[in-house]
Amino acid sequence: MNDRNKNMHGCKKTPHGWIPSEWDIKTLGELGSFSKGKGISNSEKQKNGYPCITYGDIYTKYDIRIKKFFSFIDEKSARASQRIYKGCILFAGSGETLDDIGKCVAFDNNEEAYAGGDIIIFTPRGVNVIYLSYLLNSHNMLKDRRKIGQGHSVVHIYSSGLGVLNVHLPPLSEQGKIAEILSIWDEAIANLTKLVEEKEKLKQCLMQQLLTGKLRFKSSGKSPWKEVHMGELLTRVFRPIDWTADMQLSLVSLRRRCGGLFRRPDVLGGDYKTQDLHEIKTDDFLVSKRQVSHGAWALVLPDFEGSQVSKEYAIFVNKSPDKFHMPFFAWLAQTPRMIRLARVASIGVHIEKLIFDPEVFLRESILIPPSLAEQKQIADALDSAHSEILLLRAQRVALDQQKRGLMQKLLTGEVRVRM
Structure with a gap:
């Protein structure tokens, strides 16, 4: 139960906690309909063709929304699979842990794409799909999803369990604003992640050049290693x-x-x-x-x-x-x-x-290297490159923590957005 807004002005008490008075509580089943993905084994995946997503992709490759696809299938496999459409949410129906199952991702573009087996497709009505994806992937919802997971070595979740999950819904315009704010943080995190990856590649290149003598400092002279x-x-x-x-x-x-x-x-x-x-x-x-x-x-x-x-x-x-x-x-x-x-x-x-x-x-x-000075220069250069990466990683962690804090406050109504 959410008690963060307890007795706050403009909030109401519900069986599921305190929320702003104009917010609503509905089950997923009241918000839309469920269907199933089908087909798409790993052997069917290829480097080009029709974009597709499998249940394992949802909890290993995606966070909140699908921005690009990593796998593709041919036309024959596509006909045997299930097409997905803009505005749906895809749930991982199977996983190795309780945290894996029920992980979901929003699909909000018009690209022709397909969902494989063990994916539960949810098509909502009258709700911002990005807001809903943030909400369903929040810490509070994770606890609720764990309760409906079934199994031991392989855990499953079903549409019957997802359908009774309760979600807090601000007015549609406020949903859009919350999704927009959280998306800004996600974009910053993604950009910083990409920068770290590029810096890692640069460091590896420096190591390959400096630690083999292929790249020398001007002060090193021409004496061979x-x-x-x-x-x-x-x-x-x-x-x-x-x-x-x-x-x-x-x-x-x-x-x-x-x-x-x-x-x-x-x-x-x-x-x-x-x-x-x-x-x-x-x-x-x-x-x-x-x-x-x-x-x-x-x-x-x-x-x-x-x-x-x-x-x-x-x-x-x-x-x-x-x-x-x-x-x-x-x-x-x-x-x-x-x-x-x-x-x-x-x-x-x-x-x-x-x-x-x-x-x-x-x-x-x-x-x-023949001289101690050159050895020190190489170590110092690589130390500097590594220190920069550590700093960027720390910044990324800080951004992620900020985003989690924002999610907690915005998705519960503790902090309201200006409309």
Whole structure:
């Protein structure tokens, strides 16, 4: 029940909460009619033809409205499917979780398109379809949709359940204004998402050029990159620690795909069964012996100073700080060539069972810039590109939070729009 507007002037109490006096409450069944999508298996999808949408697309590729299609079918498949028309809402009738089922998206253009099986098509009357899509995808409606989901490993929802869902309806003109405001936020989020994607591509391009010597700084000169053995640059260290049963341990692990370190839940020494823990320090290079073939290695940042790892990790330190820059190596380690080198230095017959051998790794050789200054320039350039991406991601998160707050206030009538 929505009590955010309780006892506010101009609001009325209903069985489903407090809403503005001129707002109405109706069930979806009172607002329109339901039909079903049909056909369209994954094998029927192709790169061109008639636009189509499957139930899985609804909760993996779309948010509020369909702006473009990602899949297409030929004329034969289209005749066996169900055409959709402007002004309808498409619900995912199946999903793997309760949050997936009932996820919906509005179709508000005149393009000829088709809906596959396990999609419930709702055609409303006298309502702004974009407003309704925002409302049906709101947090409050998500809770209601969960209640009518059925099943365990695969969850289903049916038109009979959707038909009894209650929705709050402002006057039609106010619905349009709310949809317009929320669409502005969605457009800003989409633009920022696209910018992040472009910056990611630029960073990848910079990595490919700078970490292979194809692109050099003017100050680097013309001296070629040099080949050196890992053993000339790194040495393995052991920092075993002693702990007591009441000591709180700060354990860390490594993500795959060069995702860096992350903290595990803190535990008391008495609850930790392994008797071999080692301390890590800033600028160590940490390797997961069982996961490095998947990119589980990274430079230890200051936030993880003094944390602990088990014997399943190898710790390396810089052996030649006057010749080798560890932040440069952290970037180099993210390249496909270095991941392959880690696999070569591992023992086993299957990628999921490879075990990294530090001694073999130290006998391998790599190419690095001849000067420490160039290594620092490369690391600084890539750090700057990455920092810009992190900033843009933070801005995108902030916009998304603003939008969620707006949805909560606008869709409940807590804040009214000026007409």
